[in-house]
Amino acid sequence: RKEVEQDPGPFNVPEGATVAFNCTYSNSASQSFFWYRQDCRKEPKLLMSVYSSGNEDGRFTAQLNRASQYISLLIRDSKLSDSATYLCVVNQAGTALIFGKGTTLSVSS
Amino acid sequence: NAGVTQTPKFRVLKTGQSMTLLCAQDMNHEYMYWYRQDPGMGLRLIHYSVGEGTTAKGEVPDGYNVSRLKKQNFLLGLESAAPSQTSVYFCASREQLSNQPQHFGDGTRLSIL
Numbered sequence: 001r002k003e004v005e006q007d008p009g010p011f012n013v014p015e016g017a018t019v020a021f022n023c024t025y026s027n028s029a030s031q032s033f034f035w036y037r038q039d040c041r042k043e044p045k046l047l048m049s050v051y052s053s054g055n056e057d058g059r060f061t062a063q064l065n066r067a068s069q070y071i072s073l074l075i076r077d078s079k080l081s082d083s084a085t086y087l088c089v090v091n092q093a094g095t096a097l098i099f100g101k102g103t104t105l106s107v108s109s
Numbered sequence: 110n111a112g113v114t115q116t117p118k119f120r121v122l123k124t125g126q127s128m129t130l131l132c133a134q135d136m137n138h139e140y141m142y143w144y145r146q147d148p149g150m151g152l153r154l155i156h157y158s159v160g161e162g163t164t165a166k167g168e169v170p171d172g173y174n175v176s177r178l179k180k181q182n183f184l185l186g187l188e189s190a191a192p193s194q195t196s197v198y199f200c201a202s203r204e205q206l207s208n209q210p211q212h213f214g215d216g217t218r219l220s221i222l
Contacts, residue, residue: 032209041197043199044199045213049208089210095159
């Protein structure tokens with residue numbers, strides 16, 4: 001089983017849609033969790049950290065389910081500018097973060 | 110602050126040539142990383158460092174060497190470049206605390222002919 005698994009997509013949605021991405025991780029000792037965004041041919045950039053109680057940042061909501069080893073990202077009212085690849089990232093209390101391969105989102109008008 | 114700076118941005122090499130990629134960070138981060146990213150493969154960790162003078166192997170270390178002589182700099186070397194090393198290389202750094210994210214440089218696009 002891969003350490004961090006994501007549905008690669010692509011997810012093709014119209015503007016204004018709500019879209020959800022899921023991610024599972026294999027190591028139950030994982031301690032911290034993040035969602036990154038990567039635009040084509042650019043570096044990954046932190047979108048948001050994921051907290052145990054769930055957290056929201058504008059149109060973005062992240063959830064963590066430690067029992068199921070599952071992380072989610074919900075994007076409401078999708079914009080064209082949300083088109084990107086979204087990376088699920090896990091820290092297993094080690095020195096390196098573990099990156100999923102990413103889920104590609106394409107928002108169309 | 111500049112954050113994480115990578116040089117060069119682009120480079121074309123011939124098979125067998127050597128080169129060094131430089132990563133510099135001005136955030137006083139303890140940890141630094143080198144990744145490569147290839148189409149459909151995601152980010153793969155090459156080497157990393159947990160402090161000045163220390164380095165460790167990641168997932169795909171073969172064909173690369175690294176050095177961390179100064180805390181702010183992390184160098185990635187290719188001693189004898191091969192076409193399989195054509196890739197986009199990203200450097201990242203982060204604070205020591207486990208709940209801190211990584212910050213990335215904007216990448217080096219390397220082609221080996």
